[in-house]
Amino acid sequence: MKKLLTLAALAVVTATSAHATETKQWFNSATYTDQDRTFDNDALMLSSRYFFAPQQSSGVWDDYGYLDTDSNVGLSYYNDEYMNRFSFAGEGYFSKEVFVVGQVSDLGEIDDHYTYGVGYLYNDKLKLSIRRNESDLGADSTWLKAEYNHQLNDTDYLGVTIDTDDEMDTYTVSGRYFMHLDAERYISVDVSHHEIDLGSTDFSYNNALVNFYFNRNIAVGVGSYDSDLALQGKYFFNDSYYLTAEYVDRDAGEETSLKFVAQF
Secondary structure, X not given: OHHHHHHHHHHHHHOOOOOOOOEEEEEEEEEEXXXXXXXXXXXXXXXXXXXXXXXXXXXXXXXXXXXXXXXXXXEEEEEOOOOEEEEEEEEEEXXXXXXXXXXXXXXXXXXXXXXXXXXXXXXXXXXXXXXXXXXOOOOXXXXXXXXXXXXXXXXXXXXXXXXXXXXXXXXXXXXXXXXXEEOOEXXXXXXXEEEEEOOOOEEEEEEEEEEEEOOOOEXXXXXXXXXXXXXXXXXXXXXXEEEEEEEEEEOOEEEXXXXXXXXX
């Protein structure tokens, strides 16, 4: 908890006033997670993603639409008590409709991972892709993904994603509903169902989170992660900097995290 408070203090110092703009291209985050379980584990994740075209805000400062329809590149780094993982990913559009995807991770480690694929964007609403995952030690796999965005008006939308392996044994179905209530108040609802096949066994779980935006600066969320209570709070210093704090009461122990975002 002391580490979380220290990170929060640093974020407040870092966040300076900036003139509000509704488009961003470069999204950066640092997340610290404290898992208070039988075997305690602290994790740090750093990520950076750059879009080659401005991304339009949906009305709140952490939502820029459901579908990514512009070329982008990203870096991420994860570290905890047991592993270090670095990855690079990109999505490039050759035309308004055709795009390719790629990712490399754990290069130089024991098990290198590679992902490559191609996709098609139809009418800025339906995004289809197929990708191949390869690793040095694990089994290779082919994945199919379909994303659909139904724009209800200038701000409100309903998005659905299906991501499955080619045998449809392991898959995720997720959805997001975003709605403008009035003035500066918004609500977002995120739900997902996961099916995972491990060969000798399989399991499934559901996640749900509802966020209520009181105004431009404050949002509070409540939900369930695999039947475990999840609480979330967001504070936006301005359009460029914000903090997200989350608490999950898992069966194996409590989990708290603090995320600082800088976007330009």
